[in-house]
Amino acid sequence: MWTIAKREIVSFFVSPLAYVVLTAWAVLMGFQFYLLAAFAASQPFTAGATSESPLAQFFGGTTLFYLCVLVIVPLLTMRLIAEESRTGTIEPLLTAPVSEIAIVLGKFLAAMTFWCALFVPTLMYGWLTSRFGDVDLGALGATYFGLFTLGLSWMALGVLMSAIARNQIVAAMLTFLAVAGHFMIGLGQFVFPDDGAREIFEYVSVWGHLSTYATGVVDTRYLVWDLSITALALFVAVRVLEARRYEG
Amino acid sequence: MTSDKTRTPEPKETAEKTARDDVASKRRFEGRTNVVVASLLVFAIVLMGNYLSFRHYQRWDWTSEGVFTLSDRTRAVLHELDHDVDAWLVLSSAEPNYQDLRELLQRYRAESQRITLHFVDPDREPGEYRVLAERLRLGQVDLGGGTLGSDVAVVLESGERQWKIGRDDLVSVDLDAMEQGQARVDVRSEQALTGGLLEVTAGRPTKVCITQGHGEWTLGRGAERDLGALQDQMRRDNLDIQTFETRGAERVPEDCDAVFVVGPTTAFSSAEAELLRSYVQGGGNLFVAADPELRDEQITATGLEEVLRDFGIRIDRSLVLELDPRFLPQSATSPIGPYLVASWGDHPITRPFRDPPAGVLFQIARSVRPVDPDRATTLLSTSESSFAETELAQMIQRGEPSRDDADLAGPVSIAVATRVERLGEAPEGETEDAAEEREGGRVVVVGDADFLDSQYLGLQEVMNYELASAIVGWLTEREALIELPGRSVEARPVRMTQEDVDGLGFRVVVLLPAAIFFLGFAVWWNRRS
Numbered sequence: 170m171w172t173i174a175k176r177e178i179v180s181f182f183v184s185p186l187a188y189v190v191l192t193a194w195a196v197l198m199g200f201q202f203y204l205l206a207a208f209a210a211s212q213p214f215t216a217g218a219t220s221e222s223p224l225a226q227f228f229g230g231t232t233l234f235y236l237c238v239l240v241i242v243p244l245l246t247m248r249l250i251a252e253e254s255r256t257g258t259i260e261p262l263l264t265a266p267v268s269e270i271a272i273v274l275g276k277f278l279a280a281m282t283f284w285c286a287l288f289v290p291t292l293m294y295g296w297l298t299s300r301f302g303d304v305d306l307g308a309l310g311a312t313y314f315g316l317f318t319l320g321l322s323w324m325a326l327g328v329l330m331s332a333i334a335r336n337q338i339v340a341a342m343l344t345f346l347a348v349a350g351h352f353m354i355g356l357g358q359f360v361f362p363d364d365g366a367r368e369i370f371e372y373v374s375v376w377g378h379l380s381t382y383a384t385g386v387v388d389t390r391y392l393v394w395d396l397s398i399t400a401l402a403l404f405v406a407v408r409v410l411e412a413r414r415y416e417g
Numbered sequence: 418m419t420s421d422k423t424r425t426p427e428p429k430e431t432a433e434k435t436a437r438d439d440v441a442s443k444r445r446f447e448g449r450t451n452v453v454v455a456s457l458l459v460f461a462i463v464l465m466g467n468y469l470s471f472r473h474y475q476r477w478d479w480t481s482e483g484v485f486t487l488s489d490r491t492r493a494v495l496h497e498l499d500h501d502v503d504a505w506l507v508l509s510s511a512e513p514n515y516q517d518l519r520e521l522l523q524r525y526r527a528e529s530q531r532i533t534l535h536f537v538d539p540d541r542e543p544g545e546y547r548v549l550a551e552r553l554r555l556g557q558v559d560l561g562g563g564t565l566g567s568d569v570a571v572v573l574e575s576g577e578r579q580w581k582i583g584r585d586d587l588v589s590v591d592l593d594a595m596e597q598g599q600a601r602v603d604v605r606s607e608q609a610l611t612g613g614l615l616e617v618t619a620g621r622p623t624k625v626c627i628t629q630g631h632g633e634w635t636l637g638r639g640a641e642r643d644l645g646a647l648q649d650q651m652r653r654d655n656l657d658i659q660t661f662e663t664r665g666a667e668r669v670p671e672d673c674d675a676v677f678v679v680g681p682t683t684a685f686s687s688a689e690a691e692l693l694r695s696y697v698q699g700g701g702n703l704f705v706a707a708d709p710e711l712r713d714e715q716i717t718a719t720g721l722e723e724v725l726r727d728f729g730i731r732i733d734r735s736l737v738l739e740l741d742p743r744f745l746p747q748s749a750t751s752p753i754g755p756y757l758v759a760s761w762g763d764h765p766i767t768r769p770f771r772d773p774p775a776g777v778l779f780q781i782a783r784s785v786r787p788v789d790p791d792r793a794t795t796l797l798s799t800s801e802s803s804f805a806e807t808e809l810a811q812m813i814q815r816g817e818p819s820r821d822d823a824d825l826a827g828p829v830s831i832a833v834a835t836r837v838e839r840l841g842e843a844p845e846g847e848t849e850d851a852a853e854e855r856e857g858g859r860v861v862v863v864g865d866a867d868f869l870d871s872q873y874l875g876l877q878e879v880m881n882y883e884l885a886s887a888i889v890g891w892l893t894e895r896e897a898l899i900e901l902p903g904r905s906v907e908a909r910p911v912r913m914t915q916e917d918v919d920g921l922g923f924r925v926v927v928l929l930p931a932a933i934f935f936l937g938f939a940v941w942w943n944r945r946s
Contacts, residue, residue, distance in 0.1 A: 198925075
């Protein structure tokens with residue numbers, strides 16, 4: 170598992186394309202943070218360590234943030250297994266003395282490393298905000314924890330789609346459909362007036378989860394939901410590879 | 418002759434190939450079935466786990482100041498809830514407090530499944546909001562900028578009982594602190610919500626009975642001595658109000674949580690006084706606002722003196738005179754009144770007013786004192802320079818106040834509160850909690866009724882309205898509202914000049930991405946070389 174993860178991580182970080190993607194990501198995120206900071210500066214009063222602060226608004230308080238995330242997730246995961254299928258290297262991998270679980274977990278670990286790398290530059294936003302107002306480190310910690318759990322579920326979905334698809338493009342499209350679908354279902358909380366239905370939509374709402382984490386609150390429901398998707402997606406991915414081994 | 422290419426397969430080969438295909442197809446089918454069945458099984462397990470998680474969950478507060486951590490008092494109230502409560506958050510999600518308040522409500526829900534949350538956004542769901550506003554009688558006020566809306570933020574509803582919490586009850590920002598570069602946000606949301614929960618889940622609505630029959634102040638507006646403003650205030654606090662004729666009554670109505678005697682001009686009979694004594698000793702609560710009524714150059718008796726003395730409160734037949742000009746309004750210079758009283762005793766009622774000391778305007782007051790300081794507490798006293806004239810006839814004849822040995826020296830107590838022991842002897846081995854349960858009613862006596870006048874209650878610069886509200890709150894045993902501490906969240910506000918914003922933009926939009934790009938370039942160059 171570690172060998173597979175290490176191979177994926179190294180191949181990602183030595184690729185120039187990875188840095189182009191990371192640079193574009195940093196520009197988009199930076200521009201978005203700049204807009205929020207400019208807005209906060211124009212307000213008569215914005216307490217630094219509250220849910221109104223630019224930092225809390227940045228993580229999950231705007232549509233642009235989710236648009237960027239929805240696009241980057243398929244880019245990070247599409248090649249993980251689908252590329253092996255396309256080039257035919259999946260066959261030797263499946264016949265090698267390594268279990269399907271190790272393959273899937275190795276790929277997933279690599280994907281999580283990419284995901285975490287995306288948000289490392291945003292740590293600087295916290296430091297910059299602290300120069301102009303208070304930053305609640307507890308709330309910031311909860312925010313990154315929320316991003317991590319969201320990463321678990323969406324990277325797992327990406328690994329699954331990459332295992333199902335036979336080429337990268339299909340994998341990317343399937344992943345985009347899966348994560349965008351997940352995101353869209355959650356928007357039902359803003360659409361359905363019925364309280365019972367709304368409560369269920371809130372339960373799965375990515376927007377609601379991240380907004381809550383950004384205020385400094387960690388809810389076990391959101392944690393269970395994200396871990397459930399992670400476990401289910403990885404389990405099915407393992408089974409898909411097993412089935413492929415049967416199929417020869 | 419037949420070539421290999423056109424050779425028809427032998428039946429044996431065909432059969433072997435078909436058999437191989439069958440085996441492969443079977444294995445493929447088995448493999449896929451295995452995937453589907455196993456996935457469905459795990460999906461079912463995950464679904465059950467999520468159902469349990471949906472029903473029973475925890476919310477951990479990671480904020481540095483524990484902004485969303487509920488107090489032990491609130492948690493105890495929530496765990497003991499025995500009625501279902503619907504909580505309606507009727508703020509727009511664009512409002513600054515929305516997210517924090519929503520979070521707080523979620524935490525209440527996490528503690529008790531008795532609570533059902535409803536969120537209705539007036540901007541996003543105007544139709545639903547209108548229907549709800551009509552049903553819950555949210556009312557409309559001018560919110561500024563020509564915007565009409567309700568100042569109600571949360572409505573708690575249990576059965577037919579409702580409790581409304583206004584915007585101003587939730588959060589206030591200390592503007593003075595802000596000017597010094599600090600933002601202090603006083604979060605009173607929990608105080609308001611828990612108090613409201615207690616109110617809507619109590620057995621029945623709190624009812625205040627106003628005595629009539631002795632020239633007391635009347636309900637409604639328009640009369641010379643009316644309780645219109647106080648009545649409006651109590652209605653806003655969701656209190657039921659009714660009048661109660663004491664003459665000929667055998668007992669105080671059982672559903673009266675507090676009896677108010679406001680400005681009687683004639684004396685209560687001994688039977689009526691005993692009626693009130695039994696009521697208080699049985700656990701009822703009593704408020705007496707006794708004006709110094711002059712007749713034949715003497716202050717008349719209220720008929721309640723003896724009963725109140727037994728409760729530990731002495732109503733004097735004296736007139737309080739304030740000689741310190743600092744406490745006299747500019748327009749009035751008479752020491753008889755009106756004057757400000759700003760010396761507060763230590764009591765739950767007075768805590769909001771003590772620091773910094775705030776003033777209450779009194780018209781003409783008599784002295785009201787504790788018989789024994791251990792049994793009753795002075796709420797308000799006049800200044801050191803004041804005194805209470807006991808010989809009114811002499812003062813009237815002289816035409817000016819003159820202090821002598823018989824008078825009460827200042828500061829003069831004019832408002833007293835006490836708790837009365839319940840009738841009957843304490844059982845042997847009674848615990849402290851049981852003794853608390855057995856305690857009788859609460860009594861507040863003020864030596865003036867005019868401080869409740871609509872004109873005084875409407876003055877912004879004095880605390881008459883707030884004092885009246887605190888007395889009503891304490892007497893109707895809703896001190897949970899008083900005793901739950903508010904939270905003070907301090908945070909340095911984000912303050913940036915345009916130059917700061919531009920500098921920040923340069924760092925996050927240009928410098929940081931450039932650093933990543935050059936890192937990538939360095940990796941690529943290193944590999945290339």
